[in-house]
Amino acid sequence: MDNLKEYSNDEIVELIKSGKVGAADLTDSGICPTCFDRENNNVLYGDSSSRMIYEDELFECFLVGNPRAEGHAAISTKKHFKDMMEIDDETCKEIFLKAKKLMNLIKETYGSESVYLCTMCDGPMNHFHIQLIPRYSFEKRGSKNFVKDRFEYKEDKEKLLILRNKMKN
Numbered sequence: 001m002d003n004l005k006e007y008s009n010d011e012i013v014e015l016i017k018s019g020k021v022g023a024a025d026l027t028d029s030g031i032c033p034t035c036f037d038r039e040n041n042n043v044l045y046g047d048s049s050s051r052m053i054y055e056d057e058l059f060e061c062f063l064v065g066n067p068r069a070e071g072h073a074a075i076s077t078k079k080h081f082k083d084m085m086e087i088d089d090e091t092c093k094e095i096f097l098k099a100k101k102l103m104n105l106i107k108e109t110y111g112s113e114s115v116y117l118c119t120m121c122d123g124p125m126n127h128f129h130i131q132l133i134p135r136y137s138f139e140k141r142g143s144k145n146f147v148k149d150r151f152e153y154k155e156d157k158e159k160l161l162i163l164r165n166k167m168k169n
């Protein structure tokens with residue numbers, strides 16, 4: 001794949017729709033996949049509103065579309081930051097307070113034994129986000145929980161509503 005920056009916005013959209021280009025290709029070309037997705041009708045990741053837990057003018061918290069565990073969630077800033085090293089102190093404080101709150105809610109709602117937190121955002125371009133991955137009692141403790149097999153998201157409306165209600169209070 002050539003550098004996608006040589007293509008127009010519409011051409012990139014068509015390449016994504018045809019399955020020839022994915023998030024990693026945008027990242028490799030120095031284009032933020034998250035911002036591109038937002039500016040182009042969610043062409044890359046699809047509409048996440050049915051998985052949204054909490055949203056305000058600065059942040060969004062949502063259940064991920066290809067989770068590694070039931071209750072696997074992510075929190076990201078609306079504003080573009082490449083990774084955690086770029087964020088200002090106030091954003092850092094706010095997003096970690098949100099993460100703490102959501103970790104407790106996931107643990108309580110899904111009955112996990114613990115919730116792991118990670119942020120990577122590697123490569124030429126990415127969009128800062130934090131991942132929260134539950135670890136259940138039937139799973140062994142340890143870093144392997146960060147790379148559990150992904151599966152397709154299945155909606156649990158009841159749990160989602162609990163998370164939504166408690167996250168906004």
Ligand SMILES: [Zn+2]
Binds near residue numbers: 034036080081
């Ligand atoms: Zn971005």
